[in-house]
Amino acid sequence: MHSFNSPQRTMNKEIMALALLSLLLLSSTATSTDPSVIIVGAGMSGIMAAKTLSDAGITNIKILEATDHIGGRMHKVSFAGLNVEAGANWVEGVNGKEVNPIWTLANQLHLRNFRSDFDNLSSNCYKQGGGLYESSVVEEAIDMVDKVEGFGEKLGAGLHPSGKDDLSLLAMQRLMNHVPTDPVGMAVDYFTYDYEFAEPPRVTSMQNTVPLATFNNFGDDVYFVADQRGYSSVVDHLAHQFLKTDKEGKIVDPRLMLNKVVRHISYSGSGVTVMTEDGKKYEADYVMVSVSVGVLQTHLIRFKPDLPHWKILALYQFDMAVYTKIFVKFPSTFWPTGNGTEFFMYASERRGYYPIWQQFEKQYPGANVLLVTVTDEESRRIEQQSDDETKAEIMEVLRDMFGKNIPEMTDIYVPRWWSDRFYKGTFSNWPIGVNRYEYDQIRAPVGRVYFTGEHTSEHYNGYVHGAYLAGIDSANMMIKCIKKGMCKFLVPAKFT
Structure with a gap:
């Protein structure tokens, strides 16, 4: 580690800072x-x-x-005849030992919501170049993430509660000799971490997220709010x-x-x-x-x-992360529907490139709408290009997954939270x-x-x-x- 101050001078500065803060009786x-x-x-x-x-x-x-x-950042927008959520969309942490206060309010208001079921994700992972991965290949990647997180929980339990020995999620992975570099591994890794925290494992705190208090205290279930009154x-x-x-x-x-x-x-x-x-x-x-x-x-x-x-x-x-939910509409449905098809992944060689998708057969029947989520650097990149450029990229990805003969999209909505001077992002990440x-x-x-x-x-x-x-x-x-x-x-x- 490089040092630009003498040890004594650095120690004196730290003592002074601590003294000031201990006297911080604001x-x-x-x-x-x-x-x-x-x-x-x-x-x-x-x-x-x-x-x-x-x-x-x-x-x-x-x-x-x-x-x-x-x-x-709880804000509905009109899109293709629907009200959709530009920002917060889920009640996260439900059916646990404690009751999430937002879940109580949502029930009082009878907000239309749907439990998000990710259990069949392993059967819905698309290759770059077309076709689906064998579910066993995806399940192996998911099992490895679970194994690494189990190790992280045990490791975190033994660290000083102040956080002085905190690690990044990436360091946790390295300790288990597991840093995904293949398309499937990267897609599952992205789904596990970036899709939740809007930033990659290299910057996210292990001690503050493994286990994650929201799910540990309130429950593992999440419910997607699809009420036309808005979240x-x-x-x-x-x-x-x-x-x-x-x-x-x-x-x-x-x-x-x-x-x-x-x-x-x-x-x-x-x-x-x-x-x-x-x-x-x-x-x-x-x-x-x-x-x-x-x-x-x-x-x-x-x-x-x-x-x-x-x-x-x-x-x-603190980090102000960027989580971008892009809604796209088509004249007809060309993606799989039915039980176990709500969420699907695109396993690109380029980590984070239009990776997580959701179809709304139940939430918005007959609307022919998809949602694709990007975060962090991809969010910032997309915000700086035109919607037509984003539309072209998305169409190329969808044709990669579902073939060249799919219809052209008719509408697109790209939130620009990072560019908005009143927000500069979507939520904080530790x-x-x-x-x-x-x-x-x-x-x-x-x-x-x-x-x-x-x-x-x-x-x-x-x-x-x-x-x-x-x-x-x-x-x-x-x-x-x-x-x-x-x-x-x-x-x-x-x-x-």
Whole structure:
């Protein structure tokens, strides 16, 4: 390992940093009987934080949302006569020992959903050049992944809980002498890791994902939401519980302000001032920032004074992953249908090249729609090319799988989350080396500036339920400060 500082100097720096953080009693004086709060962002975390504050009697709030709708990365779009989900699409973690709060809400709203069945995936793996692989070949690759993950669970159980000995998923694979390089192995590897975390094994933390808390706690089942009201109706439902509506149920509460792009947040010991792109100024006692970690890594929002270096460093260590669900429509069905055919894979020699497919025989009967998922570098590449170029690539892959005589697609929808300045990606991923210490830093308030979002959820980052629980957690931190004067937030020393 290269060293650019003397050992003593490096140690002194670390001691100073730890001392500063151990003294990080980020406090603000409890305010008057009617404290005011600005919430930046009306996604799941922002709305849940606002609801939690409101339930606690803190109702002098303003919610500033950059777009023309609430829900954030839970967002339906119109595609070929259907409403489909551009972002979050599944309730992940169902039928386990604990009940996923999003599953409870989905059932209360009677959201139309379907259990995703991946059990027959081994019989639906297509070769580059045409034809299917023998299911035994794919099952062997799946069994090997299970064996490696079993090893990873045992290894992780013996590591220090602080994460100081964390490994990447790739290092875990190397320890088992199994790094897939053949098309089938790479496709199964992609399905296991990239399809879940939106980033490859080389950057994803083993200790934070093996086992994965979502499935370990809430259950292994996942349910695809195909309700024409949209998955964001869960957020609407929560918002309706504390915001004023008209007779038709439309939110008319003046505290929710859409198309308000926050560009500046000034903060001091006495309050905060928020400036929006339209030149308007809003003042309050506190601000809750619920934008994505991807946005916080850009300069869309300027803080005055600048956020402290420890906060910026923590934010920059997290990854904002990109998970792209491309919907395509055809005049007729040419792919297999029936039981055991919902998901299929394309095993290309180029890892991550249009690998995971889903057909919607049950979810959208007669629609002739397919979904193909890409992530990470492929997502960024595709976002920078035209839809016609993407359409041509997809048609070439489908002809490779199903023959030259398939019909031309009639519609395509390509989300561009990475290019969108209000999101800069789809969800956070914990890379190697990020642990409880950085998690405490990323969720810690800076004076009267509080932070929430799925990236502040220690165990469920990247998930809808993580965003939901993070909104409650961050709001309760603020409530303790406002109501009880408990405004101190201690970040324990690293590796404790």
